[in-house]
Amino acid sequence: MRGALNGSSNCLKIGIAWWEPMINAHRHQGVTIATGSMKPVFDMIAGKLGMCQEYVLPPNGFYGIIQEDGSWDGMMGQLTRREVDLVTMLTLGANRAQYVDFSEVMFMDDQTIIYTRPQLKSDLAGFTRPFTGHVSLIQVFSSGVFNLDVHLSSPLRVVCGVWLLMALILSTVYRSNLKAMLIAPIYRLPFNNVRELAESSILRGVSGGTMAHRSIEEAPADSVLGSLREHWTVHNDIPRGIRDLRAGRLAIIGSSLALKNIIHNTFSQPAPASTSKYLVRTRKKNTRILSLCSSQTRTCPYYLMDEPFLAATIVGLGFPKNSTLKPLVDNVIRQLKEFGIIDYLRFQSLTGYDICLTDQGYHNILRPLNLADFYGTFCVYAAGLVLTAAVFLLEVLHRLFRHSA
Template identity: 35%
Template sequence: MTAAGTVLPCLRIGLVIYFPYMTFNIVGEPRDYSGVMMEVNSIIAAKLNRCIEYVIAEHPTGGVQTANGSWIGAVGLLLDHDVDFVGVPTTVNDQRLKVVDYSVYVDMDKQVIIYKRPSLEANIAGFVKPFNKTVWALVAAALVLVCVATWFVYRSQDVLQAMKSRKTRDSNSNAWSTSCLWSIYVSLSQSSPWWPEGGALRVVAGTWMLMMLILATVYRSNLKAMLIIPKIRLPFNNMEEMLQTNIPCFVPLGSILHLLMEKAPPKSQLDRLKKQAVIHLDPPQAVRDIITGKYAAITNNHNINYVLNTAFEQTKSCQNYVADEAYITGFSASLGIPKHSPLTSKINRILESLQESGVIRQLYHNILPYAFICLRPESFRRPNNNLRPLELEDFYGVLSIYAGGTILAGLVLVLEFLTATIGISYRRDSKRCRSIP
């Protein structure tokens, strides 16, 4: 109502589906409007002292120009003067700017890729995961150092004892094998028939045994956790990797990416994407197909956050992952307004106030309480928020080492047997030769 007492007509606000800013049933009644912009549009109407009349676009898109030059979606509503403005932020591009105006940005957006979360695989190398490469290298270096130190002290004590008692010293090769085998036995927590004698040798041996006790305790305590943590192999993490697969990819009709695809030069990335692209204007169906993993999708980051939130609400787990590399960044989503409309400056002032006060951002987080759970790195370290039971594949690495050691031990046994047999035959032949006159 104005100062003169006249009643102003209701604001005709156009609506299109743009998750999570606006969602409703495409067909049937009731429409069940929901989203961030329901509250924002109410604030705008209250500031302008107007009531609201919602008008649904026939096609749920920000605006697509057809072959005959007409427009469908939000831009079509504006050009046909069916609405005073579009109460849902839509992407601003050059084609749309030629025919309509836009408010200040409601939010900045980017184009990212989403796909179903890959199935978990057993980590065959899990038995080496308790320590990183640096620790394993230091353990190996320490083993060599202890072997050399034990041999040196062992030989030194042997030389001193031989000088005092004038007995024959052990061979150098025997000292090497004794020292190295004992060091390996201790590192593997195995018993050894040799026991170090002498103060200096016992200090070296005791230090090594204490060190291996600590390392073995830490290793065993972390081994189970490392075996439970699975390996996650992502099908792709950027556009180029996705194009090397045969995974179909949803691209919304009329989006920035769709327009770029239409103008892409031959053999470029976007031209190759046409072979895998699934293009339509049915957002609810697209959400269902993305959650179930029917295909990947390249769309606005806000749409993808809505998909993640919806999937978590339904299953209490993260069903999809978002590629690290965004394809397009830094474009604005704003409210469409007819050219030279007197409402433009008024709506801009209201939106700027809402942005500066953080109201829009708070409404956004209230609508999507679970989306950001699936964007955290730990959501991959604990898939579906459940511990995974151990499987046979988790022990393939350990079993392969055990099998290799068994085969190696068998070969050594065969060689020892053959060597002993040859030695006995040689001694028998030597006795026969000496007995011949």
């Protein structure tokens, strides 16, 4: 092994690439400074080994792609060239395992997709939603068919009474359902699985060199996963990708932890003073969190697919082949896992996502009715008034014609 165990240095050289909220780095006065919820893990590893730490950013800032000549760029290139002792937070893959050694499994992750939630808008045809077309026809028929001036026998009166009672029940249920749907409308997501996304024209974005990038790039063209390449963009400009996501121009494919962090950060950001406050339902397990930020506006504008398209991916640290440092670090990782420290660090920075997941975004908003919600009903009333006036006018003209005749 190079570095401290070879006597050339007493510091671990650690390659690092962006993976919020787990690990990130920035340059300050010529020194690379690491941040993120997993930073304490590397502090404890270095402390156990009695070494200092030196973080090294890859030249292109990302994980790395294998080149035509068989070499790697990015963080994987640092490992294969033995420029670093280990690298942070690497997802295990068959192609990577041929070139580097992986540590003890730190945790399991999955690959999923994030996109902007649809905006709730007033529905002009909302008054037709509570019942299906057949039930609506029965309701209309039952409300008006027996409003006739005819003499009915006793059995028919019983039938009419039962029928009108059913009409009353249907009308009452209709009003209740209509009010509920207007206040808390059901909205349809643009997509909720990979096939629906592939059939849409939504642009898909993925960071180069990641597990999601390789999986889509290597998938057959006629497969569902391969069809995502028809409308996709590959780049590592994370701020630009998040801006495009916020504007609804891009669906981001990647690690669920990184995407959950986007939801958490959006939820935790203070809103402008002019923004109206949302009322979040207080639940016992969220009372402490909500009490800390009740004076700020909280929104959940994004959603994740219900099912990941790549589940149970293994995350660990990467080492150069046959590194003598690996068994020492594995021992530290096992101890941290046994005490639950890694899981605690992994989830402590995602409280905002937990609240969004609990209340499902729009379901935590008390939405008052506005005038636009009744436009459809107003149109029906207006049409009824016009029709009634037309019938009345025809009756008047008919009577005048009879008198004149």
